[in-house]
Amino acid sequence: MRIFDPHIHMTSRTTDDYEAMYAAGVRALVEPAFWLGQPRTSPESFFDYFDALLGWEPFRAAQYGIAHHCTIALNPKEANDPRCLPVLDALPRYLVKDHVVAVGEIGYDAMTPAEDTALAAQLELAAEHGLPALVHTPHRDKLTGLRRTLDVVAESKLPTERVLIDHLNETTVKEARESGSWLGFSVYPDTKMDEHRMVALLREYGPERVLVNSAADWGKSDPLKTRKVGEAMLAAGFGEDEVHRVLWENPVAFYGLSGRLDLEVPGTEALHEGNSLLRGGE
Ligand SMILES: [Zn+2]
Numbered sequence: 001m002r003i004f005d006p007h008i009h010m011t012s013r014t015t016d017d018y019e020a021m022y023a024a025g026v027r028a029l030v031e032p033a034f035w036l037g038q039p040r041t042s043p044e045s046f047f048d049y050f051d052a053l054l055g056w057e058p059f060r061a062a063q064y065g066i067a068h069h070c071t072i073a074l075n076p077k078e079a080n081d082p083r084c085l086p087v088l089d090a091l092p093r094y095l096v097k098d099h100v101v102a103v104g105e106i107g108y109d110a111m112t113p114a115e116d117t118a119l120a121a122q123l124e125l126a127a128e129h130g131l132p133a134l135v136h137t138p139h140r141d142k143l144t145g146l147r148r149t150l151d152v153v154a155e156s157k158l159p160t161e162r163v164l165i166d167h168l169n170e171t172t173v174k175e176a177r178e179s180g181s182w183l184g185f186s187v188y189p190d191t192k193m194d195e196h197r198m199v200a201l202l203r204e205y206g207p208e209r210v211l212v213n214s215a216a217d218w219g220k221s222d223p224l225k226t227r228k229v230g231e232a233m234l235a236a237g238f239g240e241d242e243v244h245r246v247l248w249e250n251p252v253a254f255y256g257l258s259g260r261l262d263l264e265v266p267g268t269e270a271l272h273e274g275n276s277l278l279r280g281g282e
Pocket of ligand 1 (some may be wrong): 007009034105121215
Protein backbone atom coordinates (compact mmCIF):
# COMPACT_ATOMS: atom_id res chain seq x y z
CA MET A 1 0.00 0.00 0.00
CA ARG A 2 1.61 3.27 -1.14
CA ILE A 3 0.29 6.20 0.86
CA PHE A 4 0.31 9.99 0.49
CA ASP A 5 -0.90 11.75 3.66
CA PRO A 6 -2.27 15.03 2.28
CA HIS A 7 -2.56 16.79 5.67
CA ILE A 8 -0.26 16.08 8.62
CA HIS A 9 1.67 18.36 10.98
CA MET A 10 5.05 16.64 11.26
CA THR A 11 6.59 19.55 13.17
CA SER A 12 4.81 18.15 16.22
CA ARG A 13 5.69 14.49 15.59
CA THR A 14 8.72 12.39 16.49
CA THR A 15 11.19 10.38 14.42
CA ASP A 16 9.42 7.23 15.71
CA ASP A 17 6.37 8.48 13.83
CA TYR A 18 8.37 8.97 10.64
CA GLU A 19 9.73 5.43 10.99
CA ALA A 20 6.29 3.92 11.62
CA MET A 21 4.76 5.90 8.76
CA TYR A 22 7.40 4.66 6.33
CA ALA A 23 6.85 1.07 7.51
CA ALA A 24 3.08 1.54 6.96
CA GLY A 25 3.66 2.64 3.35
CA VAL A 26 3.69 6.45 3.62
CA ARG A 27 6.02 7.78 0.91
CA ALA A 28 4.80 11.37 0.58
CA LEU A 29 3.00 13.95 2.68
CA VAL A 30 1.88 17.56 2.75
CA GLU A 31 2.30 19.60 5.91
CA PRO A 32 -0.10 22.57 5.98
CA ALA A 33 0.93 25.69 7.88
CA PHE A 34 -1.34 26.11 10.88
CA TRP A 35 -1.78 27.30 14.45
CA LEU A 36 0.73 25.93 16.96
CA GLY A 37 -1.46 25.81 20.07
CA GLN A 38 0.51 28.59 21.72
CA PRO A 39 -0.64 31.80 19.97
CA ARG A 40 2.03 33.67 18.04
CA THR A 41 2.55 37.30 18.92
CA SER A 42 4.42 38.57 15.87
CA PRO A 43 4.77 37.90 12.13
CA GLU A 44 8.42 36.87 12.64
CA SER A 45 7.30 33.70 14.46
CA PHE A 46 5.40 32.74 11.32
CA PHE A 47 8.40 33.36 9.09
CA ASP A 48 10.65 31.08 11.14
CA TYR A 49 7.91 28.44 11.06
CA PHE A 50 7.44 28.75 7.29
CA ASP A 51 11.20 28.45 6.81
CA ALA A 52 11.18 25.27 8.92
CA LEU A 53 8.37 23.83 6.76
CA LEU A 54 10.46 24.57 3.68
CA GLY A 55 13.86 23.51 4.98
CA TRP A 56 14.25 21.57 8.17
CA GLU A 57 11.13 19.40 8.04
CA PRO A 58 11.68 18.15 4.44
CA PHE A 59 15.25 17.37 5.49
CA ARG A 60 13.99 15.36 8.46
CA ALA A 61 11.37 13.54 6.32
CA ALA A 62 13.99 12.62 3.71
CA GLN A 63 16.03 10.79 6.37
CA TYR A 64 13.05 8.42 6.61
CA GLY A 65 12.39 8.05 2.87
CA ILE A 66 9.37 10.36 2.74
CA ALA A 67 8.85 13.24 0.26
CA HIS A 68 7.71 16.37 2.13
CA HIS A 69 5.80 19.34 0.70
CA CYS A 70 3.91 22.10 2.47
CA THR A 71 1.11 24.61 2.12
CA ILE A 72 1.60 28.17 3.38
CA ALA A 73 -0.97 30.60 4.80
CA LEU A 74 -2.14 32.64 7.74
CA ASN A 75 -4.36 30.13 9.56
CA PRO A 76 -8.01 31.00 10.36
CA LYS A 77 -7.59 31.20 14.12
CA GLU A 78 -4.69 33.66 14.09
CA ALA A 79 -6.32 35.72 11.35
CA ASN A 80 -8.27 37.19 14.28
CA ASP A 81 -5.15 38.65 15.94
CA PRO A 82 -4.22 42.05 14.48
CA ARG A 83 -0.58 41.44 15.50
CA CYS A 84 -0.43 38.56 12.99
CA LEU A 85 -2.07 40.25 10.00
CA PRO A 86 1.19 41.55 8.42
CA VAL A 87 1.81 37.88 7.53
CA LEU A 88 -0.67 38.31 4.67
CA ASP A 89 1.58 40.88 3.00
CA ALA A 90 4.62 38.59 3.25
CA LEU A 91 2.92 35.50 1.80
CA PRO A 92 3.83 36.17 -1.86
CA ARG A 93 7.50 35.66 -1.12
CA TYR A 94 6.74 32.18 0.23
CA LEU A 95 4.15 31.19 -2.36
CA VAL A 96 6.75 31.20 -5.15
CA LYS A 97 8.89 28.53 -3.44
CA ASP A 98 9.27 25.09 -5.05
CA HIS A 99 7.94 22.97 -2.20
CA VAL A 100 4.79 25.03 -1.65
CA VAL A 101 2.01 23.06 -3.35
CA ALA A 102 -1.05 25.04 -2.15
CA VAL A 103 -2.23 27.99 -0.11
CA GLY A 104 -3.48 26.63 3.23
CA GLU A 105 -4.84 25.97 5.71
CA ILE A 106 -7.25 28.81 5.20
CA GLY A 107 -10.97 28.92 6.00
CA TYR A 108 -13.12 29.54 9.02
CA ASP A 109 -12.59 28.91 12.70
CA ALA A 110 -15.14 31.08 14.54
CA MET A 111 -16.54 32.68 11.34
CA THR A 112 -15.60 36.27 12.23
CA PRO A 113 -15.32 39.23 9.82
CA ALA A 114 -11.51 39.07 10.19
CA GLU A 115 -11.63 35.47 8.99
CA ASP A 116 -13.80 36.52 6.02
CA THR A 117 -11.16 39.03 4.98
CA ALA A 118 -8.22 36.64 5.37
CA LEU A 119 -9.99 33.83 3.53
CA ALA A 120 -10.95 36.00 0.55
CA ALA A 121 -7.48 37.58 0.36
CA GLN A 122 -5.74 34.21 0.42
CA LEU A 123 -8.01 32.67 -2.22
CA GLU A 124 -6.97 35.58 -4.46
CA LEU A 125 -3.31 34.88 -3.67
CA ALA A 126 -3.81 31.24 -4.67
CA ALA A 127 -5.36 32.27 -7.98
CA GLU A 128 -2.55 34.77 -8.65
CA HIS A 129 0.16 32.19 -7.91
CA GLY A 130 -1.40 29.33 -9.89
CA LEU A 131 -1.80 27.33 -6.69
CA PRO A 132 -4.73 25.27 -5.41
CA ALA A 133 -6.07 25.96 -1.90
CA LEU A 134 -6.54 23.77 1.16
CA VAL A 135 -9.59 25.03 3.02
CA HIS A 136 -10.30 23.94 6.58
CA THR A 137 -13.96 23.82 7.67
CA PRO A 138 -14.90 24.67 11.27
CA HIS A 139 -15.33 21.90 13.81
CA ARG A 140 -18.51 23.48 15.25
CA ASP A 141 -21.58 24.46 13.26
CA LYS A 142 -20.18 22.55 10.31
CA LEU A 143 -22.89 22.94 7.70
CA THR A 144 -23.19 26.72 8.19
CA GLY A 145 -19.40 26.94 7.99
CA LEU A 146 -19.29 24.88 4.82
CA ARG A 147 -21.97 26.97 3.08
CA ARG A 148 -20.27 30.21 3.97
CA THR A 149 -16.94 28.77 2.77
CA LEU A 150 -18.40 27.67 -0.56
CA ASP A 151 -19.95 31.14 -1.05
CA VAL A 152 -16.60 32.86 -0.53
CA VAL A 153 -14.89 30.38 -2.88
CA ALA A 154 -17.57 30.97 -5.53
CA GLU A 155 -17.00 34.74 -5.29
CA SER A 156 -13.22 34.35 -5.63
CA LYS A 157 -11.12 34.03 -8.77
CA LEU A 158 -10.06 30.52 -7.78
CA PRO A 159 -12.15 27.81 -9.49
CA THR A 160 -13.83 25.43 -7.02
CA GLU A 161 -12.13 22.55 -8.87
CA ARG A 162 -8.83 23.85 -7.44
CA VAL A 163 -10.04 23.81 -3.83
CA LEU A 164 -9.77 20.97 -1.31
CA ILE A 165 -12.41 21.33 1.41
CA ASP A 166 -11.13 19.53 4.49
CA HIS A 167 -12.51 18.07 7.72
CA LEU A 168 -15.72 16.96 6.00
CA ASN A 169 -18.11 14.46 7.56
CA GLU A 170 -21.58 13.00 7.00
CA THR A 171 -23.28 16.37 7.45
CA THR A 172 -21.16 18.26 4.92
CA VAL A 173 -20.00 15.76 2.28
CA LYS A 174 -23.03 15.99 0.02
CA GLU A 175 -23.01 19.77 -0.46
CA ALA A 176 -19.24 19.88 -0.78
CA ARG A 177 -19.37 17.19 -3.45
CA GLU A 178 -22.05 19.04 -5.40
CA SER A 179 -19.87 22.16 -5.42
CA GLY A 180 -17.20 20.35 -7.49
CA SER A 181 -14.46 20.79 -4.89
CA TRP A 182 -12.04 18.08 -3.78
CA LEU A 183 -13.17 16.34 -0.60
CA GLY A 184 -10.87 15.96 2.42
CA PHE A 185 -11.57 13.76 5.44
CA SER A 186 -9.48 13.89 8.62
CA VAL A 187 -9.58 10.58 10.44
CA TYR A 188 -8.94 10.79 14.19
CA PRO A 189 -8.76 8.32 17.08
CA ASP A 190 -11.78 9.64 19.05
CA THR A 191 -13.57 12.50 17.43
CA LYS A 192 -14.65 13.47 13.94
CA MET A 193 -14.30 10.72 11.34
CA ASP A 194 -13.10 7.20 12.10
CA GLU A 195 -12.08 4.61 9.50
CA HIS A 196 -15.40 2.77 9.55
CA ARG A 197 -17.47 5.91 9.01
CA MET A 198 -15.00 6.76 6.25
CA VAL A 199 -15.62 3.42 4.54
CA ALA A 200 -19.39 3.97 4.79
CA LEU A 201 -19.00 7.36 3.07
CA LEU A 202 -16.82 5.85 0.34
CA ARG A 203 -19.53 3.23 -0.25
CA GLU A 204 -22.15 5.92 -0.58
CA TYR A 205 -20.23 8.50 -2.62
CA GLY A 206 -17.37 6.58 -4.27
CA PRO A 207 -13.66 7.48 -4.35
CA GLU A 208 -13.83 10.33 -6.88
CA ARG A 209 -12.01 13.47 -5.62
CA VAL A 210 -11.82 11.96 -2.09
CA LEU A 211 -8.65 12.44 0.01
CA VAL A 212 -8.10 10.92 3.45
CA ASN A 213 -5.63 12.36 5.96
CA SER A 214 -4.57 11.83 9.56
CA ALA A 215 -4.25 15.58 10.31
CA ALA A 216 -1.95 14.37 13.10
CA ASP A 217 -0.56 17.17 15.26
CA TRP A 218 0.21 17.75 18.94
CA GLY A 219 -3.29 16.71 20.00
CA LYS A 220 -4.47 13.13 20.34
CA SER A 221 -4.09 11.84 16.82
CA ASP A 222 -2.66 8.90 14.89
CA PRO A 223 -0.27 9.34 11.96
CA LEU A 224 -1.15 5.82 10.73
CA LYS A 225 -4.86 6.53 10.23
CA THR A 226 -4.39 6.66 6.45
CA ARG A 227 -3.16 3.07 6.47
CA LYS A 228 -6.03 2.04 8.77
CA VAL A 229 -8.53 3.48 6.29
CA GLY A 230 -6.85 1.50 3.49
CA GLU A 231 -7.13 -1.69 5.51
CA ALA A 232 -10.75 -0.99 6.44
CA MET A 233 -11.52 -0.41 2.74
CA LEU A 234 -9.98 -3.76 1.78
CA ALA A 235 -11.84 -5.54 4.60
CA ALA A 236 -15.09 -3.99 3.34
CA GLY A 237 -14.53 -5.37 -0.16
CA PHE A 238 -13.00 -2.38 -1.99
CA GLY A 239 -10.36 -3.30 -4.55
CA GLU A 240 -6.68 -2.40 -4.25
CA ASP A 241 -7.10 -0.02 -7.18
CA GLU A 242 -9.73 1.94 -5.24
CA VAL A 243 -7.52 2.09 -2.15
CA HIS A 244 -4.66 3.30 -4.33
CA ARG A 245 -6.89 5.93 -5.86
CA VAL A 246 -7.91 7.38 -2.48
CA LEU A 247 -4.55 7.07 -0.70
CA TRP A 248 -2.23 7.96 -3.58
CA GLU A 249 -3.68 9.05 -6.93
CA ASN A 250 -6.15 11.63 -5.60
CA PRO A 251 -3.63 13.54 -3.43
CA VAL A 252 -1.11 13.40 -6.29
CA ALA A 253 -3.74 14.79 -8.67
CA PHE A 254 -4.86 17.57 -6.31
CA TYR A 255 -1.44 18.86 -5.23
CA GLY A 256 -0.18 18.20 -8.76
CA LEU A 257 -2.39 21.14 -9.78
CA SER A 258 0.43 23.31 -8.41
CA GLY A 259 2.82 21.96 -11.06
CA ARG A 260 5.37 21.61 -8.26
CA LEU A 261 4.86 18.14 -6.82
CA ASP A 262 8.15 16.24 -6.82
CA LEU A 263 7.76 12.75 -5.39
CA GLU A 264 11.45 11.93 -5.61
CA VAL A 265 12.84 11.81 -2.06
CA PRO A 266 15.88 14.09 -2.03
CA GLY A 267 19.32 12.67 -1.25
CA THR A 268 19.90 12.55 2.48
CA GLU A 269 22.80 14.89 3.04
CA ALA A 270 24.19 14.64 6.54
CA LEU A 271 23.63 18.31 7.34
CA HIS A 272 20.96 20.94 6.95
CA GLU A 273 22.47 24.42 7.21
CA GLY A 274 25.28 22.95 9.26
CA ASN A 275 23.02 21.01 11.60
CA SER A 276 22.66 17.26 11.85
CA LEU A 277 19.90 15.04 13.22
CA LEU A 278 22.51 13.04 15.08
CA ARG A 279 23.12 13.51 18.76
CA GLY A 280 26.29 12.83 20.68
CA GLY A 281 28.81 12.99 17.87
CA GLU A 282 28.92 11.67 14.32
ZN1 LIG B 1 -4.39 20.79 10.13
